[in-house]
Amino acid sequence: MIQEEFPSGGDRFPPTRRSVIEAVRSIDAEERESALEALCAAYWRPVYKYIRLRWNRAPDAAQDLTQGFFVELLERELLDKFDAKKSRLRTYLRLCVDSFVMNEDKAGRRQKRGGNIPHVALDFSAAEEELGATVIDPTKIASPESLEEFFEKEWVRGLFTLAVEELRELCIARERERTFHLFEAYDLQGNEKISYEQLSNEYGIPLTDVTNALAWARREFRKIALERLRELCGSEEEFHREARVAFGWDAK
Amino acid sequence: MNKVLLGLVLGAVLGAIDGATAWFTPAVRFEIMAIIFYSTIKGLIAGVLIGFFARKVNSLPLGILFGLAVGALLAFAVALMPDPTGQHYYVQIIVPGSLVGLIVGYATQRYGAAPATTPATR
């Protein structure tokens, strides 16, 4: 086996979790709920922002629609109709959102849906702030290509945000909080001028420690992000395609 | 064809042609066969010498110069012999003879096959 011939230089890649597409169709209610949580955690932000921009809804209405969409996703088993060979999951979900909003408009429903999706914290005010921080040209948002692009970017942002949070929890669990701070300072804050030397001086640690810490953090972040992504894909081919998009490999 | 053989054949052929053109000089026409014969031998000797030179020295300019010199020298030796009337034909013999040597020198450098130990060049 190649793994035996070429032993990994570091941590082994964790076992793959079951895809949410499969899990959401499970006969086990707990598994279904867990899958929906994962789906919601990954997609609620892009869905909310999409509804705000594409359908031009006020924040309150967009919140209702976002929550309503995920409830409908589960109740009407919309993912049963998803075919990984024909489209990407996120494209399918986006089109489902469009249908859902149009149907809600037709039905004239305005009732507030009760409660959040279980165990997923939907911080709509934070999402609203992020929307404000994002520079969007309203004249360009209307075209299908730009909508797809916008949804894609927000989906990547959501995926990476979840991965960063999971990395933070991992660092806390392993008592590597400083590692996370270094990662946050260098890779997350978008400061072009920061250097390894500056961090070394700031934290009073050798340069090699900064290098090693960042290498470890990036490695773990990548692993977590890919694992999360794999859960959200319906097939290996889709996973490869979506990984290329999420990590921008085709653009480089 | 190797360089020596090419020089020999070309020298002999051009020597024969060179000798045959003596037919246009009426004064020597009666001994045309002897002229052709000896001119062929001269060309053959020149060709062999030039071919050996080309085998040893791989240089087009030097090969041409050597051919020119050998052709001129052998032609001069022939031109020293007067016709029965005592006339010498220096220009008519040396110039064509030199040119034949030049041609053989060029051909052996350019077209002759090098010996097996000599690396082929492109």
Add this chain to the structure above:
Amino acid sequence: MKFLSDRALERLRDATDLPDLSGTHYRLLERIARGGMGVVFTAEDERLQRRVALKVLDLPGAAGDLANRLIREARVLARLEHPGIVPVHDVGTLADGRVFYTMKFVEGHRLDQHIESVASTPDRLRIFLRICDAVAFAHARGVLHRDLKPANIMVGPFGEVLVMDWGLAKILREKNRIEARVVDPGQTIVEKQNRSFESDGALQFSAITQHGMVMGTPGYMSPEQARGDVEHLDARSDIFSLGALLRFLLTGNPEAALAPSATRMDKSLAAICAKASATLPSGRYSNVSELALDVSRYLDGLAVAAHQETVFEKVGRFYRRYRFFILLIAAYLAMRVLILIFMRR
């Protein structure tokens, strides 16, 4: 959760693209290219103190399809020791789970970029002959390249020519025939069937390409390769690609006919191109050496096997080959006539 700006997303993408070389004896220098399944960087081999090219997969997992393919590529390269084929140095798995291999770092330009600086047809043909040398060697070792194209040929600063990117190579003479997998979306043209799975003892593969799977580059791919008829691919498929490559070298386009105003000499080249890239394999050269021989003969001013010359073409070629010599003889004869005229006066 902290908001990730667009800039932060870019930085994360760049940072996670870099391979984690801890635990290896390589030091990362810079990224140089991105391929269909991974990235190529330059790195410093700290043991031997030399620069190498390091190709690493995008996705982790040493037992996956892509990993198998990359390792297979490295092993194919390792068995092809030839000055025209880039040598591989090392293969392994990084700390982040990604499989990599290192190879000779080739400084130079891709052929499609270099060719503009090569003005003369004979020089372009000499480059082509060096490519043929490398491919013929690979065929002799039972390896087909299957993706010969200008972008996969490098020309170094001293004129060295290297055939690169053996990722789609097919090994003909393994005990269990092993074929490349199509997983690379950047190169796959059409997928017609699902993959089936098989494995070989020596080289682990998770799938065998069945009839209907297409891979290669349009314009350079043989018709049988374009059809996905992988079971019948042989050396003549690479010869088709070489024919297209030759056409590219002569015209800048792998599918262009040679110029209508082609001279008699160009007709020979056109015939060589046409024979090499004949639609049916039976119409092509049977091996690369035959193709190379015809090109060599063209360079030497001799008749080529691909083109049946007319008498006029033969005379013309003879004249062109021996032009200077013929002119010397003519000069000699002219000089003889002048002497005669001079004598008559």
